[in-house]
Amino acid sequence: MRDLRKQALESHKTLSRKARSKIQSGASSVAGSRTASRNVSRAPSDDGEENGYLSDDTAWSTNSIDEILNGEDVHISEEQWKSELSVRIEQITNLKRSTTEGRTESFAAYAHILMARYANEEIEPHIRELLQSMLRSVRQETTEREAVKALKALAATIVTLDTGDVYDDVSTELKRAIQSESVEVQVNAIHCLGLATFFGGAGEDEIKDNMTFFLEIVESDGASIDAQDNGNIVTAALENWGLLATDIDDLEEETEAAIEAFVDQLESSDANVQIAAGENIALLYEKSYTEQEEDEEVEQQPEDEDDPEYTKGGEKLVKRYQVYRNQPKLLQTLDELAKVSSRRISKKDRKTLHSGFTEIRNSVEKPSRGPGYSTAIDQESGRAYGAGRMKVRINRNLEVRIDKWWKLLRLNALRRTLQGGFTYHYEQNEIVSSALPFSMGSGKSW
Numbered sequence: 001m002r003d004l005r006k007q008a009l010e011s012h013k014t015l016s017r018k019a020r021s022k023i024q025s026g027a028s029s030v031a032g033s034r035t036a037s038r039n040v041s042r043a044p045s046d047d048g049e050e051n052g053y054l055s056d057d058t059a060w061s062t063n064s065i066d067e068i069l070n071g072e073d074v075h076i077s078e079e080q081w082k083s084e085l086s087v088r089i090e091q092i093t094n095l096k097r098s099t100t101e102g103r104t105e106s107f108a109a110y111a112h113i114l115m116a117r118y119a120n121e122e123i124e125p126h127i128r129e130l131l132q133s134m135l136r137s138v139r140q141e142t143t144e145r146e147a148v149k150a151l152k153a154l155a156a157t158i159v160t161l162d163t164g165d166v167y168d169d170v171s172t173e174l175k176r177a178i179q180s181e182s183v184e185v186q187v188n189a190i191h192c193l194g195l196a197t198f199f200g201g202a203g204e205d206e207i208k209d210n211m212t213f214f215l216e217i218v219e220s221d222g223a224s225i226d227a228q229d230n231g232n233i234v235t236a237a238l239e240n241w242g243l244l245a246t247d248i249d250d251l252e253e254e255t256e257a258a259i260e261a262f263v264d265q266l267e268s269s270d271a272n273v274q275i276a277a278g279e280n281i282a283l284l285y286e287k288s289y290t291e292q293e294e295d296e297e298v299e300q301q302p303e304d305e306d307d308p309e310y311t312k313g314g315e316k317l318v319k320r321y322q323v324y325r326n327q328p329k330l331l332q333t334l335d336e337l338a339k340v341s342s343r344r345i346s347k348k349d350r351k352t353l354h355s356g357f358t359e360i361r362n363s364v365e366k367p368s369r370g371p372g373y374s375t376a377i378d379q380e381s382g383r384a385y386g387a388g389r390m391k392v393r394i395n396r397n398l399e400v401r402i403d404k405w406w407k408l409l410r411l412n413a414l415r416r417t418l419q420g421g422f423t424y425h426y427e428q429n430e431i432v433s434s435a436l437p438f439s440m441g442s443g444k445s446w
Contacts, residue, residue, distance in 0.1 A: 081113055081116075081117050081119075082119075082122060084109070084113060085110065085113045085114075085119055085122055085123075086122070088106045088109050088110040088113070089110070089122075089123065089126050089130065091103075091106040092106050092107065092110060092129075092130060092133045092134075092153075093126060093129035093130060093132075093133055095133060095136070100142050100143055100146055103133075103137060103146055103149075103150075104143070104145055104146040104149050107134070107137070107146070107149035107150050107152070107153040108149045108152075108153075110153050110156075111149070111152045111153040111155075111156045114153075114156035114157065114159075114160050115156050115417070115418050115419055115421040116420075116421045116424065117421075117424065118160065118424070118425055118428035118429045119160060120160050120161060120162055120429075123157065123160060123161070124161065124163070127157075127161065127163075127166075130157065131154075131157070131166070131169055131170065133150075134150045134151075134153055134154045134157070135150075135154075135170065135173045137149075137150035138150050138151060138154070138173060138174075138177050138185075138189070139173055139176070139177075141177075141180060141182070141185065144182045144184055144185060147177070147180070147182070147185045148182075148184050148185060148188050151177070151185065151188035151189055151191075151192050152188060154170065154192055155188070155191060155192050155195055155417045156417060156418070158170075158192070158195045158196050158199055158200055158417075159195060159199060159414065159417050159418060159425070159429070159431060159432065160429065160431075161199075161200075161431075162430055162431055163201075164199070164200065164201040165200070165201040166196060166199075166200040166201065167196050167197060167200035167201045167202040167206070168201070170192070170196050170200070171193065171196060171197070171202075171206075174189050174192050174193040174196065175189075175193065175213075177189035177192075178190055178193065178225055179225055179226065181226075183227060183230055183232060183233060186225060186227060186233055186236075187232050187233060187236045190214070190217075190233070190236040190237055190240055191236055191239075191240060191413075191416060191417070193210065193240070194210075194214075194239070194240030194243050194244060194413065195243075195413065195417060197210045197244055198243055198244060198247060198413070199431055204248070207244050207247060207248065208248070208254070210240075210244060211241050211244050211245060211248075211254060214237040214238075214240050214241040214244070215237075215241055215257065215258060215261060217233065217234065217237035218234055218237050218238055218241065218261045218262070218265060218277075219261045219264075221234060222234055222237075231268070231269075231270030231272060231273050232272075234265065234268070234270070234273050234276075235270070235272045235273050235276050238262070238265065238273065238276035238277055238280055239276050239409070239412065239413070239416075240413075241258070241280060242276070242279060242280045242283055242409040243409055243410065243412075243413045245258075245280070245283060245284075245287070245409075246283070246406040246409050246410055251284065251287045251288075252288075252320065252321045255284050255287075255288070255321070255323055258280070258284065259281065259284055259323055259324050261277075262277040262278075262280050262281050262284075263277075263281070263324070263330060263333070265277035266278065266281075266333055266334075266337065271345065271349035271352055271353055274337065274353065274357075275352060275353070275356045275357075278334070278337070278356060278357055278360040279356075279360065279371075279405060279408070279409065281324075281330075281360060281364065282359070282360045282363040282364065282371070282405045283405040283406060283409060284323050285323050285363055285364050285367040286363060286367050286370070286404065286405045286406065287406075288319060288320055288321055288322075288323045288367065289317040289318060289319050289320065289367045289368070290317065290318060290320055291316065291317060291318070292316040292317070292318045317367070317368055327364070330364060331361060331364060331365060334357050334360055334361035334364060335361060337353050337357040338353070338354055338357040338358045338361055339354070340353050340354070359371050359372065359373065363405065370402075370403040370404045370405055370407075370408075371390055371402060371403070371404075371405055371408045372389040372390030372402060372403065373389075373403075390402040390403065390408070392411065392422075392423070393423075394423050394426050394427060394438070395423075395427065398426075398427075398438055399438065400426070400436050400437070400438045401438075407436055407437075410435050410436055411436060414432055414435065414436075418432075426438075
């Protein structure tokens, strides 16, 4: 495994996509044992029913990859998955001999392999043909299922490639797909466009243009893409606006319009929309504060060492601009969501709203508090537990602490794409590890 220590420097931006050097050389060996951080949703059931075949005619089921993605200790040799991937690449790129059913199955199996194993070297020589085939299936949308599987395959491809220049190749077709009559296609195209913009080499102007595009979807409740009042569409637009916002250093210009839209969405009847809007609000507050510069003179309150939240040598943050004109009203709304008890809301959604909005409210009140921050007092030390409760265990010696909203939004985007394969990619895939810093040591996994 490559040395991850150089990734330890925390940054609010990923490395330049076009400047990334190709650190990975030679085939990567399959890691011995992995620890999945938690169970994730299984792939749609129709994927689990699709069987592939190795070149030696040995039956090989995508259920095996599903088990890997769900953290189960399943051994598939490097030779096996590379052989199967080679077959799937051939099937995807050989358009003259393909059928709708065959392409759909091949896209699904290809995506499963890319999610569970890092295969940059295997796909890069064929990338032009792969992209052409995926985009053709998305454009023609012969069946909804084929288009969706092609988009999922494209998403896995974007996160696997280390060339950082795929955005120009796919953005036009993805924006067209977002206008599809199929909601499922629209949602997957939105996620794909977000990933391509973030990881695929888009410039800052293009990033901001797509943030505006996603914001228009949110402001119109989906009407801007003919999906009026569709919660899945609005949630996807909110999530990808948030992902792209993590890559912008100064969000002051974008904040005024965005915060109004997000506060409006707190009144949505869809819990997922409310949570996504709330997380973006927390991110905006987090971004409105930056560390004090060494030569900067700022009047600050004297440190109170008796404050349960006092941390010796902690970062000194300076407020740069106002996020929302009526913060007391916003805090009241967040309080209500953190305590919502309506029977019209499912027990699961109530639990999600309670935990999510307690943390979001904490950050709005005090932006130095990230996700997972606890104001509860440790009886032994007399101090607040603070940050650090939210962690992703990668392996025995490596964990990622999710103590900032920008980290959580990036993690969510990667997990939507890679599912349980995230931990494997973090060890092997430069693109994934560079998006999130890590800390060495032990701790409770998340």
